[in-house]
Amino acid sequence: MPADPALSVIIPHLDAPAALARCLHALAGQRDDGVAFDVIVVDNGSAQRPVAQCAAHPFVRLIDEPTPGPGPARNSGARLAATELLAFIDCDCIAQPGWIAAIASYLGAHPQTGAIGGDVGIERADPQHPTAIEAYESVYGYRFQLYIEQHHYTGSGNMAVRRAVFEQVGGFGGLQIAEDMDWGRRATALGVRIDYVPGMRITTPARDSFRQLARKWDRHIAHDYEKVSGLGGRLRWILRALALAASPLPETIRILRSDRISGARERWLAFVCLTRIRLYRSRRMLTLLVGGDGRALSDAWRGQG
Numbered sequence: 001m002p003a004d005p006a007l008s009v010i011i012p013h014l015d016a017p018a019a020l021a022r023c024l025h026a027l028a029g030q031r032d033d034g035v036a037f038d039v040i041v042v043d044n045g046s047a048q049r050p051v052a053q054c055a056a057h058p059f060v061r062l063i064d065e066p067t068p069g070p071g072p073a074r075n076s077g078a079r080l081a082a083t084e085l086l087a088f089i090d091c092d093c094i095a096q097p098g099w100i101a102a103i104a105s106y107l108g109a110h111p112q113t114g115a116i117g118g119d120v121g122i123e124r125a126d127p128q129h130p131t132a133i134e135a136y137e138s139v140y141g142y143r144f145q146l147y148i149e150q151h152h153y154t155g156s157g158n159m160a161v162r163r164a165v166f167e168q169v170g171g172f173g174g175l176q177i178a179e180d181m182d183w184g185r186r187a188t189a190l191g192v193r194i195d196y197v198p199g200m201r202i203t204t205p206a207r208d209s210f211r212q213l214a215r216k217w218d219r220h221i222a223h224d225y226e227k228v229s230g231l232g233g234r235l236r237w238i239l240r241a242l243a244l245a246a247s248p249l250p251e252t253i254r255i256l257r258s259d260r261i262s263g264a265r266e267r268w269l270a271f272v273c274l275t276r277i278r279l280y281r282s283r284r285m286l287t288l289l290v291g292g293d294g295r296a297l298s299d300a301w302r303g304q305g
Helices: 017-028 051-055 070-080 099-109 132-140 144-151 163-169 179-189 210-225 230-246 252-257 263-289 294-303
Strands: 007-013 037-043 060-064 085-089 115-123 158-162 194-205
Touching: 007 017, 007 070, 007 099, 017 037, 017 051, 037 070, 051 060, 060 070, 085 099, 085 163, 099 115, 099 158, 099 194, 115 132, 115 144, 132 210, 132 263, 144 179, 144 194, 158 163, 158 194, 163 179, 179 194, 210 263, 230 263, 252 263
Parallel strands: 007 037, 007 085, 037 060, 115 194
Antiparallel strands: 085 158, 115 158
């Protein structure tokens, strides 16, 4: 008889059946790595539920969460999981070989650690000819080590946590907040240790367009703007916006030193995209200050194509 699972992988899903199939296939390839696990896919209101994709794997359970947002979907999966370890991955991500084993091994060897996050790489449609967004996101898209070690949170697209810790901290928030940042900071305030585990590696596609990249930052800008109050807060917001506009040139050193891209072309593409998105972010910040609606900007990301 198969061993009872030691770990549950929770995957929120919304209208991405092909990506989900790839995600589940990669996890299926780790079934013989010595760690028993199951998977809970939480559909978040897809036009067509991914029944066939989940049924192809006997270790996968499909449930539904009607409340919009990946946070509520993850919470539903966590409530139904029967294991002491919970892992979270997004449906468009691919767990690299050894992902499950790295989670179980690290948490087993570090009982003082409550949650962990890992490395995220960018998949390229054409490995020899990356787009500007692929080059940029390879350097700047998912800097989990920075998030964990300096900002005390890990992205929920590549995260694992002890069940007892998750229950202590509480679930993820909804669409109105950056749910992974909020969860990590609540955890840190309670004394939970969050570690970076480089062997816990996933890959994910880059965003398809500059519009998608801009949507990501619209949400973060809106969340930050909701915290601005008073004259001092507005002045600090202006200074942040101006500093952001001036920041691409100093970042040249980081781009030149990065081992995630190679060659002059890739580094130039990364710099061009960095400059474009930071100027966009600066303009958005200043626009909000003179009459924008932060809540509307935060909510808009879900409904845009």
